[in-house]
Amino acid sequence: MNVIPIVFAFDNNLIEAAGVCFTSLLVNANSDTFYDIRVLHSPSVHLDEDTLRKVTGNFKNCRLSFYPVDETYENAFEIRHVTKATYYRLLIPDLFTDIDKAIYSDVDIIFRQDLWEVFNTDLGDNYVAASLDIGMNAYEKQHIDSLKGVNLWNYVQAGFMIFNLKLMRQDNLTAEFKKEAANNYRYQDQDTVNIVCAGRIKLLPPCWNVNDCAYIQFYQPSLKLPEWIKPSDIERARKEGTIHYSGYKPWQRYSVAFDIWWEYYRKSPIFDEKRYFKFFFDKTMLLDSLPLWKRVKNLARYFLYGRYKG
Numbered sequence: 001m002n003v004i005p006i007v008f009a010f011d012n013n014l015i016e017a018a019g020v021c022f023t024s025l026l027v028n029a030n031s032d033t034f035y036d037i038r039v040l041h042s043p044s045v046h047l048d049e050d051t052l053r054k055v056t057g058n059f060k061n062c063r064l065s066f067y068p069v070d071e072t073y074e075n076a077f078e079i080r081h082v083t084k085a086t087y088y089r090l091l092i093p094d095l096f097t098d099i100d101k102a103i104y105s106d107v108d109i110i111f112r113q114d115l116w117e118v119f120n121t122d123l124g125d126n127y128v129a130a131s132l133d134i135g136m137n138a139y140e141k142q143h144i145d146s147l148k149g150v151n152l153w154n155y156v157q158a159g160f161m162i163f164n165l166k167l168m169r170q171d172n173l174t175a176e177f178k179k180e181a182a183n184n185y186r187y188q189d190q191d192t193v194n195i196v197c198a199g200r201i202k203l204l205p206p207c208w209n210v211n212d213c214a215y216i217q218f219y220q221p222s223l224k225l226p227e228w229i230k231p232s233d234i235e236r237a238r239k240e241g242t243i244h245y246s247g248y249k250p251w252q253r254y255s256v257a258f259d260i261w262w263e264y265y266r267k268s269p270i271f272d273e274k275r276y277f278k279f280f281f282d283k284t285m286l287l288d289s290l291p292l293w294k295r296v297k298n299l300a301r302y303f304l305y306g307r308y309k310g
Contacts, residue, residue: 001034002116005102009040009069009088015048016251016270018107019055020261023268026059030114035062038096040088043068051270058269067095087189089158090177093168100166106159108245110257110264118208123164127173128193129202130156135213136187138223147191149198153226156201158190159244160209173197205233210241212248215256254283 006025010018018039025035037056041047049066056064069088089104096102103119121129136144137153144155168174176196177189185191194201206214206229217223218234218241243257250258251265262279265271 002030002032002119003034003036004115004119005036005038005096005099006115007038007040007089007092007096007102007104008107009085009104010107011041011045011085012048014107015051017249019051019270020251020265020268021105021107021109021111022052022055023270024109024111024264025115026056026062027264027267028111028113029059029061030116031061033061033114033116035115037062037064038102039064039066040069040085040091040095041066042085043070054269069095087181089161090181090189090192091174092163093165094174096165097169100164102163102165104161104163106244106246108249109159110243110245110260112240112242112260113207118204119162121162121202121204123162123167123202125167125200126202127164127168127171127197127200128156129162129204130158130160130193131204131206131209131214132226132229133157133190133211133213134206134217134223134225135211138213143186147185147195147198150194151198154198154201154203155194156203157209157211157244157246158193159211159246160242161193162202162204203228205229205236207233207237207241209244210237211244211246212256215243251279 008018008021022037025037029035039047039052047066053064056062069091092102092104101119101123103115118129123129132153133155136155136157141152144150144152147155173196177192180192180195181189185195206218210218214237217225218238243260245255245257245261248255250261255261262276265276
């Protein structure tokens with residue numbers, strides 16, 4: 001059996017998203033893959049464990065555990081829709097001394113492939129492995145240049161990473177994370193990880209973290225990507241890539257690939273047909289209230305890059 005420790009961190013605002021994310025993870029698991037799912041949460045939050053156990057209880061190839069964290073990041077910098085729970089990943093090396101390697105993942109994600117291949121990545125002397133943040137590298141050059149030791153087209157997306165926990169503990173990276181996080185960077189823990197781990201990050205193929213900008217780019221190319229990203233990498237990302245809804249959330253509004261998220265919602269043990277109907281009914285009513293030119297614009301956006309293309 002191939003055991004994969006995978007860590008998540010979130011609060012009750014993302015219980016539904018976590019349930020759908022877990023469903024996609026387990027539905028796409030190989031028969032010999034076992035997921036050791038570990039959830040980090042604030043000690044001051046009574047997390048809705050029952051809903052999540054309802055999901056994992058339908059599968060035999062997993063174990064679900066909950067871990068309240070300390071108050072290291074209780075007063076951490078929050079911006080946009082991203083809360084202090086995002087910083088909990090920076091505690092993972094010291095929280096889980098029983099394992100030497102783990103995956104960290106956000107829950108605004110849909111998995112479409114088994115993770116044993118990527119978990120088995122040889123990290124060498126790298127602290128983490130992660131995919132490029134294509135949007136950041138393309139449009140935030142000034143910001144990336146301002147980060148100590150970070151080079152353009154080496155800045156990674158922190159929503160899905162493999163942690164070399166043994167090496168991170170050996171070099172006391174949690175202390176370095178805490179020190180850098182105190183600077184309240186614009187992109188919070190993502191900037192912190194890129195700074196602290198600069199030069200010791202293994203780049204993963206884009207299929208392991210296809211966020212909004214990457215999804216659009218792969219269907220409607222407009223950027224010159226690094227040469228090491230091959231057409232076959234892009235094709236795989238389109239066909240079976242892990243979709244990361246880092247921008248608009250499909251359970252709240254239309255987003256790129258929103259239909260794929262709802263596909264897994266329908267497969268999930270937490271599926272609620274009234275919730276499903278209400279979302280699409282409300283959005284239909286909203287579209288009906290739009291002027292003709294806005295309807296055409298929305299339809300054009302959907303057919304260009306917003307629908308599932310297999």
